[in-house]
Amino acid sequence: MATKFYERLSNDLTQLLENPIDYNVTIEVGEEPDNQIYKVHSYILQSLFKMPNISIKIFNIIIEYIYGGIISLEKLENSVIFDLLIISNELNLDELVENLQTHFVNNNASWLKLNFSRVYQTSCQVKNFNIIQEFCNNIISKYPNTIFESGNFLTLPEDALISIIKKDDLQLEESKIWQYVIQWGKAQNPTLPSNLKEWTSDNFLTLKTTLKKCLSYIRYFNISSEDFFEMIFPYQQILEPELWLDINSKLLAPNRPISSSVLPPRKILNVTLPTRITLSSNIITxxxxxxxxxxxxxxxxxxxxxxxxxxxxxxxxxxxxxxxxxxxxxxxxxxxxxxxxxxxxxxxxxxxxxxxxxxxxxxxxxxxxxxxxxxxxxxxxxxxxxxxxxxxxxxxxxxxxxxxxxxxxxxxxxxxxxxxxxxxxxxxxxxxxxxxxxxxxxxxxxxxxxxxxxxxxxxx
Known part of the structure; x- marks a missing residue:
């Protein structure tokens, strides 16, 4: 079944595409010698384009959508549809981007899960892939090792990491979340000494600056005293003095009022989720x-x-x-x-x-x-x-x-x-x-x- 888009494309102009009378714009798609020239119109596309990185197959789909507002996905492989989604975003076809994301989540969730590493990495790099990123984050909430133990974790963009650790239903102990955040912060600063005993005040300041936005999403007051002294105490210099004092006060005198904001505990499920089997590879997908x-x-x-x-x-x-x-x-x-x-x-x-x-x-x-x-x-x-x-x-x-x-x-x-x-x-x-x-x-x-x-x- 073909999907029709008339919210922004009010007229069917496919006849002009099939018979490009009075065309005044050309678009070169693909690399020579297999490139193809498209004859289009300036009131639809404004300038001369060269697009060597777009396949002719995908551009045929896009140009028909631009002229006719119709797109059919039934005979397309999911990998082609995902490439179509990426190119549509590069061309600022917002309505198509939203529709393709919804199509994947509603109809091809199994493909997204199967290609999780690629899908999630792409959703982190592209600002407009909110629907797919939320889908991926929901999987990570239930199966956090999907990302935290993957080879891509240390290269996550900061906003992607924040979108994960801010989730109330992230099924992971708070002390482990802290450890992963520290690990990520160190990876962004590879010149930091590997031995913590060799760190200077400037080293701690570097890590504090890197993790400034992330640290506010840690639920410090839900970490046990044992984990606190083992995992957080060595990094006390990256915390604000007031927060450090309040954490200690809460451990020593739980009923004493504090000024720091206290985030609610994570909503950890009482049932054991089925194990999600993921490929443990740094090379293949x-x-x-x-x-x-x-x-x-x-x-x-x-x-x-x-x-x-x-x-x-x-x-x-x-x-x-x-x-x-x-x-x-x-x-x-x-x-x-x-x-x-x-x-x-x-x-x-x-x-x-x-x-x-x-x-x-x-x-x-x-x-x-x-x-x-x-x-x-x-x-x-x-x-x-x-x-x-x-x-x-x-x-x-x-x-x-x-x-x-x-x-x-x-x-x-x-x-x-x-x-x-x-x-x-x-x-x-x-x-x-x-x-x-x-x-x-x-x-x-x-x-x-x-x-x-x-x-x-x-x-x-």
Missing amino acids: DEHTLEISSWIDKRESNYTENNPYEFKLLVRGSRDGFDVKTIYEICDKVSNTVIVLKVKDTGEILGGYIPCELDKNQNKWIYSQDSFAFSLKTTNLKNSILSRVKNFNNAIANYPKSSQLYFGYTLCLEGNLKTYKTCYCDSDWYDMPIRSKGHIDSNNRFNVEEYEVFEVSKKK
Whole structure:
């Protein structure tokens, strides 16, 4: 069903779009040589545009909306609709922005949850995404670890953090909220000493200035005396003297009147909420796992929701170490693993699936008919690349003693993945290259800024 917008667009002008008589404005959409020129009218669009970052598919939808006030979403993928929402906001199409947000929340909430990290990050960066941000904040209220334990937490904008910690129904102990706020504040000032004993008055003043707006939303008078002395006492210098005195007075003499405002306690639910399973990754999204799961099941089309597999984090470079031998030590005798790597400087996400068991005790080539390597879609790669094994006898090079792990020669991991540029990609023994740069020239080798290994298993 098509949605009609006539509140601001009172006339159907689509005939002018189909037959642009007397056009006097041109809009260039897309990048050469695949760009497209649109002929439009100055009384509808005022100036000459070049829009290389907008896809022709999305602009066709927008231009029809501008001229005719009609838009149909039924045949569009949710990812396309979300891109449409972002572009509509950039073009100040406020009515369409509001309608698309409402469409998502009312009709495609499952997609928003599935792509929560991307959706929430975007809603924080875009001022007009109030409806979606409120939707995300309601999820965070019930499942605060969704954001507080995510890799994106420390990069949240200040107003996004405030919108979370000011909520009365945030299901988190006040002392933990305080700890997260302090953690966020320190992350905004990376030059602060890591050892609190080394802090000067200026260091505390820096943190106080950073957290000035956040600190007023902490419910200090709902923190136990034990947590107060353990968590807040070391940071007393970032609190106003009057508030510091009132907190101490309340702990020592609860009935004594104080001048500081006392926020009500959080509305913590008495029932235990069901655990929300979220992907623990600093590299890939839920959308990526759906694609990888589809490849494991050899589907012609990708899963769009209800992933049948669980991705359990086994190894993370920044946590466990970057030497390939670490993978063998932790994943010994483990089958059905997925390795993902974020390439340093380029942002590429490469990886592979190993259905067979790794063996830390011997060097050997492992037979497999189902292994594959891949390059996942990112902002710089429009579509993911899948490369399946074709030489089954040489599917996986299991070489722990020389610190090597190969997917044929399509993806080759060697040594310390972060320190040395020893990784490379070719196309032997798998059906296509996943990266344009080969291994012949040493300058084409790469290292990674992060890698992760997941054990993949069917959900019960």
